[in-house]
Amino acid sequence: MIYLDNAATTKTAPEVVEAMLPYFTEHFGNASSIYALGSASKKAVNAARRTIAESIGAKMEEIYFTAGGSESDNWALKAVAEAYEGKGRHIITSKIEHHAVLHTCEYLQKNGFEVTYLDVDETGLISVEALKAAIRPDTILISIMFANNEIGTIEPIAEIGAIAKKHGILFHTDAVQAFGQLPIDVEELHIDLLSASAHKLNGPKGIGFLYVRNGLKLRSFIHGGAQERSKRAGTENVPAIVGFGKAVERAMLMMEEKTQKELKLRDYLMKHLEEEVPYAFVNGHRKNRLPNNVNISFRFIEGESLLIMLDMKGICASSGSACTSGSLDPSHVLLAIGLKHEEAHGSLRLTLSEENTMEEMDVVVEEVKEIVDKLRAMSPLYEDFVKKQGKQ
Amino acid sequence: MYTEKVMDHFQNPRNMGEIENPAGVGTVGNAKCGDIMRMYLDIDDAGIIQDVKFKTFGCGAAVATSSMATELVKGKRVEEAMQVTNKAVMEALDGLPPAKVHCSLLAEEAIHAALWDYAQKHHLVIEGLKEPKKDIHEDEEEEEAD
Numbered sequence: 001m002i003y004l005d006n007a008a009t010t011k012t013a014p015e016v017v018e019a020m021l022p023y024f025t026e027h028f029g030n031a032s033s034i035y036a037l038g039s040a041s042k043k044a045v046n047a048a049r050r051t052i053a054e055s056i057g058a059k060m061e062e063i064y065f066t067a068g069g070s071e072s073d074n075w076a077l078k079a080v081a082e083a084y085e086g087k088g089r090h091i092i093t094s095k096i097e098h099h100a101v102l103h104t105c106e107y108l109q110k111n112g113f114e115v116t117y118l119d120v121d122e123t124g125l126i127s128v129e130a131l132k133a134a135i136r137p138d139t140i141l142i143s144i145m146f147a148n149n150e151i152g153t154i155e156p157i158a159e160i161g162a163i164a165k166k167h168g169i170l171f172h173t174d175a176v177q178a179f180g181q182l183p184i185d186v187e188e189l190h191i192d193l194l195s196a197s198a199h200k201l202n203g204p205k206g207i208g209f210l211y212v213r214n215g216l217k218l219r220s221f222i223h224g225g226a227q228e229r230s231k232r233a234g235t236e237n238v239p240a241i242v243g244f245g246k247a248v249e250r251a252m253l254m255m256e257e258k259t260q261k262e263l264k265l266r267d268y269l270m271k272h273l274e275e276e277v278p279y280a281f282v283n284g285h286r287k288n289r290l291p292n293n294v295n296i297s298f299r300f301i302e303g304e305s306l307l308i309m310l311d312m313k314g315i316c317a318s319s320g321s322a323c324t325s326g327s328l329d330p331s332h333v334l335l336a337i338g339l340k341h342e343e344a345h346g347s348l349r350l351t352l353s354e355e356n357t358m359e360e361m362d363v364v365v366e367e368v369k370e371i372v373d374k375l376r377a378m379s380p381l382y383e384d385f386v387k388k389q390g391k392q
Numbered sequence: 393m394y395t396e397k398v399m400d401h402f403q404n405p406r407n408m409g410e411i412e413n414p415a416g417v418g419t420v421g422n423a424k425c426g427d428i429m430r431m432y433l434d435i436d437d438a439g440i441i442q443d444v445k446f447k448t449f450g451c452g453a454a455v456a457t458s459s460m461a462t463e464l465v466k467g468k469r470v471e472e473a474m475q476v477t478n479k480a481v482m483e484a485l486d487g488l489p490p491a492k493v494h495c496s497l498l499a500e501e502a503i504h505a506a507l508w509d510y511a512q513k514h515h516l517v518i519e520g521l522k523e524p525k526k527d528i529h530e531d532e533e534e535e536e537a538d
Contacts, residue, residue: 304452305402312403321451340423341424379428380419380430383430383447
């Protein structure tokens with residue numbers, strides 16, 4: 001099997017699993033309990049919290065564990081909206097955010113908030129000038145993702161942070177795809193809130209965190225016990241938190257080496273797919289792009305068919321086609337960067353890990369070439385295109 | 393998520409291709425939704441479908457329903473082909489996931505569109521056959537009514 005869907009999820013690293021296991025068995029205590037068994041769990045939770053805080057230049061008490069990236073996004077937006085509505089009811093975000101942000105914004109709009117959705121250019125970058133122009137006296141929050149999950153484009157986070165700070169507006173970033181892949185320092189970048197998830201960096205599923213800068217007004221997201229400084233009640237998922245800590249430790253240690261390896265694979269794969277498959281083009285930014293992301297559209301074919309055929313060859317990938325999204329519309333990200341529906345339906349996302357090899361990239365290029373040919377032979381769009389070419 | 397029959401027809405599509413100078417050809421669906429089906433019919437003087445070919449841009453279910461639809465109408469009389477409904481296509485494939493039922497409707501529409509073309513060319517009236525909805529290519533999107 002060639003696994004190229006690391007933006008969907010990653011394989012839990014063996015050392016992460018190993019670190020977690022004792023917290024299912026001998027260290028099963030509740031972190032809130034007073035006896036030694038409980039305090040062992042509490043110690044483990046705090047050690048993980050420290051590792052994670054240090055990895056982004058934050059303080060321990062600024063890290064709140066959640067059930068994952070979607071919860072962190074929901075919490076960040078809803079909590080800020082509620083706590084700061086006295087100041088204003090306007091939020092700025094982008095058209096290419098994850099649905100966890102977009103759908104939360106829609107929910108807030110139904111509750112009397114106004115949301116500006118910034119356009120992106122053909123590479124997926126927001127315009128800093130457009131952001132400045134969108135700021136109003138009642139703007140309370142800017143939420144722009146660190147890097148896009150579909151096309152890998154990295155947004156100008158430092159500039160956005162500086163603008164937010166200058167205007168006294170809070171800045172949230174969904175860093176689910178970037179955390180563990182790119183260096184992040186919340187102080188340097190003026191980030192006030194940040195969402196991340198463990199399973200994107202070889203940690204377990206079902207655990208994430210929300211970083212909230214000290215001093216911010218923050219409402220409880222889950223009411224109940226005093227866990228997470230009384231902001232997010234519920235017994236801590238100790239094994240998952242321990243695993244998250246281990247995954248972050250691992251990711252920080254290997255980031256540079258992993259990046260160098262993935263960049264080589266990524267650029268090789270992009271180049272060869274684009275050069276060897278006719279009527280194909282890369283989506284997203286060529287340079288400001290996650291080191292593990294390849295996104296390419298093949299004209300005249302549909303993504304789900306491509307994915308099933310790749311699966312039969314043992315290759316796991318994803319697509320922005322409607323059929324894979326469960327709705328009739330293809331990816332909102334690909335439409336936002338200006339793709340026609342047909343081109344968005346024919347997109348293929350390949351997201352690498354450091355475990356992939358050049359040999360695998362060659363196999364993928366060959367298989368994709370063959371499958372695209374096969375699907376084009378079946379495609380009435382391709383038939384029309386060829387006939388049109390013949391006439392000219 | 394797909395039945396074995398759907399996977400079989402997707403991997404080994406029956407009657408895929410084109411017919412030169414067909415008795416009738418019809419294209420339905422649109423690139424916007426991600427499904428386009430084209431059916432070619434070769435119909436003899438006795439009104440029997442001698443050959444049928446399809447081309448499809450779309451998901452696994454779209455390819456499989458097109459393929460199955462061609463099998464169901466091949467060798468049939470035009471009137472019999474009219475009885476090949478989306479339900480019949482679905483049943484023949486041992487079912488489709490709920491989100492893919494529209495693919496079987498498209499297969500039925502594609503057959504009807506090709507039959508309509510045949511009827512128009514030969515000045516025939518086929519009972520129960522209505523003029524198909526125009527197929528919409530993305531370049532022609534401006535012309536859409538909505």
